[in-house]
Amino acid sequence: MTLRSETPTRLVVIHPLVVRITHWINAGAVFCMLFSGWAIYNASPLFPFAFPKWATLGGWLGGALAWHFAAMWIFALNGLAYALYGVFARHFSRNFFPISPAAIWRDAGAALRLRLAHRLGQYNAVQRLAYVVAFLLGILLLASGLALWKPVQLQGLAALFGGYEWARRVHFAAMAGLVGFIFIHLALVLIVPSTLKAMITGRARISAET
Amino acid sequence: MTRDPDSAARLKALRRDIAPDLVKLERRTLLRSGLSLGALTLLSGCDLSTGSNGSVTDRVLWAMSKFNDRVQAALFNPNTLAPTYPASMIDTPFRFNAFYPPDNIPEVEPADWKLEISGLVADKTPWTLEKLRALPQESQITRHVCIEGWSQIGQWSGVPLKVFLERIGADLTANYVGFKCADRYYGSLDMPSALHPQTILALDFAGKELAPEYGFPLRVRVPTKLGFKSPKYIASVFVTNDYPGGYWEDQGYNWFSGI
Numbered sequence: 161m162t163l164r165s166e167t168p169t170r171l172v173v174i175h176p177l178v179v180r181i182t183h184w185i186n187a188g189a190v191f192c193m194l195f196s197g198w199a200i201y202n203a204s205p206l207f208p209f210a211f212p213k214w215a216t217l218g219g220w221l222g223g224a225l226a227w228h229f230a231a232m233w234i235f236a237l238n239g240l241a242y243a244l245y246g247v248f249a250r251h252f253s254r255n256f257f258p259i260s261p262a263a264i265w266r267d268a269g270a271a272l273r274l275r276l277a278h279r280l281g282q283y284n285a286v287q288r289l290a291y292v293v294a295f296l297l298g299i300l301l302l303a304s305g306l307a308l309w310k311p312v313q314l315q316g317l318a319a320l321f322g323g324y325e326w327a328r329r330v331h332f333a334a335m336a337g338l339v340g341f342i343f344i345h346l347a348l349v350l351i352v353p354s355t356l357k358a359m360i361t362g363r364a365r366i367s368a369e370t
Numbered sequence: 371m372t373r374d375p376d377s378a379a380r381l382k383a384l385r386r387d388i389a390p391d392l393v394k395l396e397r398r399t400l401l402r403s404g405l406s407l408g409a410l411t412l413l414s415g416c417d418l419s420t421g422s423n424g425s426v427t428d429r430v431l432w433a434m435s436k437f438n439d440r441v442q443a444a445l446f447n448p449n450t451l452a453p454t455y456p457a458s459m460i461d462t463p464f465r466f467n468a469f470y471p472p473d474n475i476p477e478v479e480p481a482d483w484k485l486e487i488s489g490l491v492a493d494k495t496p497w498t499l500e501k502l503r504a505l506p507q508e509s510q511i512t513r514h515v516c517i518e519g520w521s522q523i524g525q526w527s528g529v530p531l532k533v534f535l536e537r538i539g540a541d542l543t544a545n546y547v548g549f550k551c552a553d554r555y556y557g558s559l560d561m562p563s564a565l566h567p568q569t570i571l572a573l574d575f576a577g578k579e580l581a582p583e584y585g586f587p588l589r590v591r592v593p594t595k596l597g598f599k600s601p602k603y604i605a606s607v608f609v610t611n612d613y614p615g616g617y618w619e620d621q622g623y624n625w626f627s628g629i
Contacts, residue, residue, distance in 0.1 A: 203518040221518065222622035223431075229624065230434035311515065312452045312594050312629045313445050324513060324521055 169365045174281035179251065180362055182242040189238060190338070192217060192231035193301075197335060199224030206332055232305065239298055256288045264289055278352050280364040294341045297334050304331040435624050442626040448562050452593035452629075455511045460576065461522040466583040467597065468553065469617070475582050476552040476603050483587050489548070489608035492539025499573070499587055505529045505537065508570050512593035514600075515629050517618075526591040528572035532565045540609045548614035549590060552603035557616035559592065559599065560626065568593045571604070596627040 175183075195217035202210045203221045218224030246252040263285035270276040271286055283291070307318040307327040321327035349356050358364040466472055484496035509527035535542060547564040550556045563569060572591040573580060580586040585602025592600050598618050608614075619625045 200519060204516070204520045206519075220622075222618065225517070225624065226431040226435055226622060229438050230431055233434070310445065310629060311513070313447060313450055315450075315453055324515060328519065 169367060171363050171365055172281065173362050174358055174364045174366075175362045176249075176251070177362060178245045178249070179242075180359060182238050182245070183359060185234065185238045186242070189231050189235040190342075192227055193235055194335065194339065196224040196227035196231065200228060201332070206328060229309075235298075236302055239302070243295075255283055256292050259285055259288045259292065280354065280358060280366055290341060290344065294338060294345075297338045297341065300334040301331065301338065304334060432622075435622075438624055439626040442628045443560060443562070446560075446562060446594070446626075446628050448566055450594075452512045452568055455513070455523050457511060457525070459523050460511060460525055462576075464522055464524050464576070464584070465520075467516065468602070469555070470553070472583060474553070477582065478552055478587050478603060480587055485588060485604065486606035487538055487608070488606060489610045490541035490544045491535075491609050494538075502529055502534075502571065502573060502588070506533055507573075508568075509574075510568055510570075510593065512568065512591075514593075514597050516597045517623060517627065525576050526570060526572040527574040527577070528570040528588075528591070530567065531569045531571055531590070532567070534571055534607075535564065535609070544609045545611045546609070546614055548608045548610060549601045549604050550606045550608075551601050552605050555601050555603070555617045556614070557590075557599060557601040557619070558614040558625075559590075559595075563592060563594060563628070566592070566594055594628055596629060598623065599627050 195215060198211035199216035199218050200221065202216065203224075216224065218227045267276055267285040271284075276284060276286075303317065304321055304327045306314055307321050308324065308331055311318040311324040311327070318324055318327055321330050354364065466475075468475070480499055484498060485502070486496050487494045506529065507527055508530045509525065511523060511525045513521050513523050515521045531547070535547065540547075542561065542565065545561060546558045547561065548556070548558040559569070569590070569592045572585070572589050573587070575581065575584045580589060585604075588604045589602040590600045590604065599616075616623075616625065
């Protein structure tokens, strides 16, 4: 005698191991980069505000820079590993593409009317767009960060951003964009907590018919 | 004194003479009182304050900083020049910038001032301002990038450090060129950066003799490094193979700090 749920389900792997490992390494690295970066920003704020001290890492400018320039290697190398996996294991093409404007428009409208069902293991068009944008913001942060780190040795890259001072603003704007993504990302995890478990175990229970 | 056949042997003998007398002034005390109790820094010693013999986190951060020194030395191209700018882009007023308020700017009497020379050099005769002015001069308008993030464009003129090091018979194969300053600041450069064509011993700022706030009578100007690598109020120059550190570097700023 077995108990049966209303709809038959099965357990499937929705997040491959490489994606899970790089996701959590990236989460830690981004956390360090953000909190140390805000401490560095506070040393000479670009805009008329500073980040609260509790949201900084490193204690003082020297400590914050040490964190930033240590975590950047993890952020960059882990990101590179993810990108190589994404391209060569077809993770990107399978999960994030195609993204059509029509699908984004349709899914965004459905989401705003709270009519967009969450299907574990399958990204809707808005999610696809968000993940691709987050990835591109990571590349932009890396490139503008390199321009800030080496505006003389990598002056061609710095010139691409309009010079050192503009690279600072691009770096800040990309950071703000990524923070916006993280807020939405975490809010959706709160709404659908099973996604957190899936990113740890890799497995999720989905409807057997699909 | 000129270089003779014995000079190489004498230079070798001098190798160990220099570094130990560099007292680590106010080491790690200046900013510790201002530590944030930020979320993660509640875990003690992940702000470099416990030094390279401190907590595991601090040791990892110091080791990464040393690793970044090596990466930057490899990235440094001695032929890459810092971008230069037209005079119309010079920033005025230019910021005063030190580890103390302007009231404490050292007052140096030019008639009494002499630049002391020590370490792996053939000729240790002290230099006067007149003698420095008689050397070939170089002028450039470059961007000063501060470790805090801000930057300003200024014009510095003076003796290329390479010309000066050659003139005093410095061992150009040594690892470091160090500076001690009238304001108790001290610092050091790797030899390739010291020999970079744009690295100068600056006597003038904005076309005039250095003002007190900009390092009178002599400062280093290294447009390929962050601003704190360009000490002001220089009192002595030395050449050594023993890592001399620096005022901020000994507290945790990255030593190479190339840009």
